[in-house]
Amino acid sequence: MTETPNKSQEIIDWFSRKDTEKLNSEKEAKKFAQALMTGKIVAPITTKGREPLGCLFIAIMESNDVDFAFQFLEFYIEELKKKQSKTYWDRYIHYPYYRQFCNKFVDYRALIKLLNICGSKQIPLPDNYWFLCYENPKLVFHKKNLNNYLLVLDSLLRAIERQKGNTALKAQETQRISSFKNLIENVIAHQFNTNFVEEYSFLMTEFCMPIFQIEVGENYKNENLLQDAENVLLLVALLMYEGNNAVVDFRKPIPFQELSAKKISLNEFVGMDLEKVRNDNSSHFFENLGNLETTSFHSNSLIYHLFQRPYGPSLKNDRLPYLPENLKTDSEKRTFVYQTLFKDYLLADIESAENADFQEIWSISTNTSHFFDAGNEWFGTKFWAVHNKVEQKVTFILSSFTD
DSSP states (O other), rough: OOOOOHHHHHHHHHHSSSSSHHSSSOOOHHHHHHHHHTOOOOOSSSSSSSSSSHHHHHHHHHHOHHHHHHHHHHHHHHHHHTTOOOHHHHHHTTIIIIIIIHHHSSSSHHHHHHHHHHHHHHOOOOOHHIIHHHOOTTOOGGGGGGGHHHHHHHHHHHHHHHSSOOHHHHHHHHHHHHHHHHHEEEEEEEEHOOOTTTSSBBBBBBTBEEEEEEEOOTOOOOHHHHHHHHHHHHHHHHHOHHHHHHHHOOOOOOOOOOOEEEEEEEHHTTSSHHHHHHHHGGGGGHHHHHHHOGGGSSSTHHHHHHOSSSSOOOTTTTTTSSSSSTTHHHHHHHHHHHHIIIIIIOOOSOOOOGGGGEEEEEEESSSOGGGGGHHHHEEEEEEEEEEEEETTEEEEEEEEEEE
């Protein structure tokens, strides 16, 4: 029969090998560590109002010993289970577990391990776990390792399923997280693997505008669009440092359910009366569009947001490797960019007015994500969705102008 490891003894041994003076300058930490080393396991709080386990936990944080920090956390939880009062859980788990631990070890593997402990030990999740898993500015992924984040969501789902409490609320939250996971899987399956979109992100090269494409069902409705738009904003927060510029204040996440969307015309989206471009010479539609000065386009339009930022994108071939070398003038390059973007990436037919019935364009509100903070303060923001009903795909594109 395998003997159960003595966690208390292992912790005592760890402290006996450490110079506790260097772990923490507080006298209490050294005193509590010495008490632990002698086999006297201290309670979560002393009669004098001291917090020995909390002091020791912080001391371990300062040691940067990740493996032992997890070991001590499990021991800490078992000690707290001896106290059934909710006050003990709120004060002695939520502080060290969420404020100290997650700030110190922000790597996704550590977060997964924490969530697994949370599920197996049935630790109550705090109100702000969305911040830790979704809006944490330190938890950043890129296109090539986005699959790893799916493991975080799987661990979070298991932790929620094992929580005590309202079954309906758990089911609602599980559905919300599953929806986000489905969108990530959809985006991974339809990501742009070309030079037009940066290798490590979903930013259009040189334009610094995120672009995502997903596959949708035949009966795609407004409520589906808003749910996907909400999830896209969460994904932006994970993929880009600019996605969440908030100070780590452990507040609840911004209420994404306040998102709204309205249909806009093709002219509004492009920023130009396209009939004039078509009537001029329909066989050279994109060439005519490229010859127009970008100041001619409406300020709320996609083309204006592409080229009229304070520090505009460079159209040099070495900065935009997808541009053919034979293109020399800016108008030729703009023509190529327009044709590539609208036809190949947005799947939008802007050449033929009669095909408007097969596509919908939506303008989505930009007041519910930190990605838009800078643009809302400076030069403008836009969030569009282009729904191609034939291909059954929706492409989201975001813009946030700053200096």
